[in-house]
Amino acid sequence: MRTRLSVFAVLAALLALLLAACGGDDDSKADDKGGSDEPSATGEGACAGDVTDLLAEICDKGTLTVSTDPAYPPQSSLNEQTGDYEGFDIDVATEIAHRLGVDVAWEAPSWDVITAGSWNGRWDTTVGSMTPTNDRQEVLYFTQPYNYTPAVVVVTADDDSVSDLTTDLDGKKIGVCAGCTYEQFLNKxxxxxxxxxxxxxxxxxxxxxxxxxxxxxxxxxxRLDAVITSVTTAQGYIDAGNPVKIVGDPVFYEPLSVGFDKSSDPSSESLYEAVDKIVGEMHEDGTLTELSEKWYGLDLTTQQ
Structure with a gap:
């Protein structure tokens, strides 16, 4: 018995050495950064290249910290049973981190804090269905849009007074999220x-x-005559059994982008450029379409 065990031990050791030689240094780096064994769409991930600034810092620590607003299912919400965030934005951010070659971590600050910029390093980027309005572009970098969401009017399920959106809502009490694009739309x-x-x-x-x-x-x-919100948020609220309905066509379509703090120290510009490229690749390879159809039941990744 001892002789057989020794032989097996030697064979096992030789096999381990052979596997280690075949694996090379790249596999070790991928494991250190939290990447998967499968190659990403960007090869070995952006961290495998010559990186600088905030991107280099993220590559060193192996984690991309993302802010999101979990009050918006099915874009982003906290599953109270699992304790995990889930939704379209969560999947998009997770895939971005994977293609960078790092893990993902989450922060959930209030919306006005996210849009104000000057994050002071508390998170690296925001993936929270944010519209790159001109005023936000003054403090944030934005990638090309990863999604385009229709803004719709919602009324109570028994309200038949709203049929023409160009007249029937004039002077009415309409609820929106404060400081968001729907409020800006109503204020023209x-x-x-x-x-x-x-x-x-x-x-x-x-x-x-x-x-x-x-x-x-x-x-x-x-307490309100109507609400303007995204079709995804509205439909999610309806599907949850609440007595409201969508009326009319969308009042506008808005692009949604990944954002980065322009005041970041170190600079977020290289990270922004890497993620912008990744978003383009996710459009081209169908990943964004697949995620949109998974969470929304339709493809919202092209401009209307």
Whole structure:
């Protein structure tokens, strides 16, 4: 028995050495960075190249810290049973981190803190269905859009008074998330370079909320005449059994992009450029379409 065990031990040791020689240094680096054994769409990940600034810092620590707003299912929400974040934005951010060659970590600050910039290194990027409005572009870098979301009007399920959005909502009390594009739309202040908007609702009494979901709750409770939100958030609220409905066509379509703090020290510019490239690759290889159809049941990754 001892003789046989020794032979097997020698064979096992030789096999281990052979596997180690075949593996090379690249596999070790991938493991250290939290990457998978499968090669990413960018080869070995952006961290395998000559990187600088914030991207180099992320590669060194092996983690991309992402801020998101978990109050917006199915884009982003916290699964209370598993304790994990889930949704379209969560999957997009996770895939970006994978293609960089690092792990992903999460932060969930308030929306106004995210959009204000000056993050002071608390997170590296934001993947939270953010529209690259002109005012936000003053403090944040934005990638090419990874999604395009219709903004829709929602009323209570028994309200048949709204049929023409160009007239029937004038002067009405409409709820929106405070400081977001829907509020800017109602105030006729929404500007995004390369996009035109038809501000069809006049003199609305705008009520701002911490989240779209809170506004929808007030609508269902009879405190509002309508809410403007994304079709994905609206449909998710309806699917949850709440007594509201979508009326009319979308009032506008908005591009959604990944954001980076322009005031970051070290600079976030190299990280922004790497992720912009990754988003383009995810469009080209169909990953974004697949994730959109998974979470929304339709492809929202092309401009309408």
């Amino acid at each position: 202040e929404l500007t995004i370079e390369g996009y035109d908007f038809d501000f069809v609702i006049d003199d609305a009494e705008v009520s701002g909320y911490d989240t779209d979901t809170t506004a929808l709750q007030d609508l269902a409770n009879g």
